[in-house]
Amino acid sequence: MSRFLSARFADLEAYVPGEQPQDMKYVKLNTNESPFPPAPAVLEAVNRIETGRLNLYPDPEGRVLREKLAAHYGVKPENVFLANGSDELLNFFFMAFCDRERPVAYPAVSYGFYPVYACLYQLPRTEVPLREGFRLEPEDYCGIGKNIVIANPNAPTGRIISTDDIERIVRSNPDHVVMIDEAYIDFGGESCLPLVGKYENLLVCQTFSKFRSLAGGRLGFAIGAPALIEDLDKIRYSINSYNINRLTMAAAVATIENHEYYVNNSRKIQANRACTVAELDRLGFETLPSKANFIFTRSPQVDGGTLYRELKARGVLVRHWDRPEIAGWCRVTIGSREQMDVFLEKVREILREVG
Ligand SMILES: *Cc1c(COP(=O)(O)O)cnc(C)c1O
Numbered sequence: 001m002s003r004f005l006s007a008r009f010a011d012l013e014a015y016v017p018g019e020q021p022q023d024m025k026y027v028k029l030n031t032n033e034s035p036f037p038p039a040p041a042v043l044e045a046v047n048r049i050e051t052g053r054l055n056l057y058p059d060p061e062g063r064v065l066r067e068k069l070a071a072h073y074g075v076k077p078e079n080v081f082l083a084n085g086s087d088e089l090l091n092f093f094f095m096a097f098c099d100r101e102r103p104v105a106y107p108a109v110s111y112g113f114y115p116v117y118a119c120l121y122q123l124p125r126t127e128v129p130l131r132e133g134f135r136l137e138p139e140d141y142c143g144i145g146k147n148i149v150i151a152n153p154n155a156p157t158g159r160i161i162s163t164d165d166i167e168r169i170v171r172s173n174p175d176h177v178v179m180i181d182e183a184y185i186d187f188g189g190e191s192c193l194p195l196v197g198k199y200e201n202l203l204v205c206q207t208f209s210k211f212r213s214l215a216g217g218r219l220g221f222a223i224g225a226p227a228l229i230e231d232l233d234k235i236r237y238s239i240n241s242y243n244i245n246r247l248t249m250a251a252a253v254a255t256i257e258n259h260e261y262y263v264n265n266s267r268k269i270q271a272n273r274a275c276t277v278a279e280l281d282r283l284g285f286e287t288l289p290s291k292a293n294f295i296f297t298r299s300p301q302v303d304g305g306t307l308y309r310e311l312k313a314r315g316v317l318v319r320h321w322d323r324p325e326i327a328g329w330c331r332v333t334i335g336s337r338e339q340m341d342v343f344l345e346k347v348r349e350i351l352r353e354v355g
Pocket residue numbers: 032084085086087088111151155181183206207208209215218219220
């Protein structure tokens with residue numbers, strides 16, 4: 001730290017992204033990317049013509065893409081907000097709606113960026129404990145009288161709550177914004193998007209990074225009441241009005257146009273998830289029920305940190321956190337069949353040698 005950094009950031013603990021080794025020698029199951037490349041039409045969309053226009057600014061309103069998303073989800077373009085990854089969207093949410101008078105609540109075990117933004121904006125925060133088995137109890141949020149962020153399915157647990165439960169939370173906090181982070185909703189879960197037309201205080205956030213194989217393009221979006229979208233835009237235009245670059249915008253339009261390709265990939269991932277969980281069961285692991293493209297699992301024989309390190313030594317990257325509540329566990333992205341076979345083979349080897 002230099003002596004110039006503003007004192008308000010002295011205690012800020014920054015987010016720690018998952019490892020992104022640049023030599024590609026790992027079977028990478030640590031940051032929930034898709035194992036499948038973008039659809040061929042997406043590569044064509046980011047073609048010489050589009051790259052040849054990089055001298056021109058992109059459309060700050062992202063009209064073409066917002067219309068595509070609106071049509072796809074049966075809403076209006078005024079209901080759609082675009083961000084440079086849903087991480088940026090979360091930043092705009094915290095900046096626009098949260099302050100000392102309107103603090104924020106989120107699950108105590110959830111996406112690691114929520115506490116970072118709360119800390120960045122020096123917000124009083126309520127970290128709501130999960131129940132037995134990392135289950136999120138909707139009652140704990142009903143009438144809480146705070147802004148709320150919930151990842152559904154939750155990360156890193158993979159557990160989901162129903163649209164009815166979300167509706168109870170949204171309805172019981174009419175003077176606060178509820179943000180449902182649906183980064184993993186397309187792996188077998190049910191989206192709460194149909195509630196958007198009914199509630200002015202609901203924002204649903206999704207990303208192109210997981211289901212849509214576009215983590216490198218950085219694109220997230222929110223769907224909500226036009227007034228909330230206007231507020232987010234006010235903040236966005238005050239920070240970076242060209243937050244989505246031209247190539248990503250073109251790639252995203254082609255992605256929506258090729259929805260079936262991604263639905264098919266998701267089916268494969270869900271099948272691989274079922275096979276992986278079945279084999280881990282057989283090996284004595286405990287795995288939480290997951291509706292995401294990852295599983296949260298632990299072995300009675302090998303603790304989470306050891307499993308993570310031993311897998312890494314054998315060329316397989318998974319995610320592990322040292323926080324005591326979850327230190328026994330590892331989060332494993334569900335990749336291709338071949339990747340999961342390597343993962344399981346290494347797990348068996350580790351159980352034989354270390355367990
Ligand atoms: C991956 C993830 C995000 C971030 O997605 P980007 O669009 O890549 O920024 C947001 N929320 C949750 C819960 C995630 O797991």
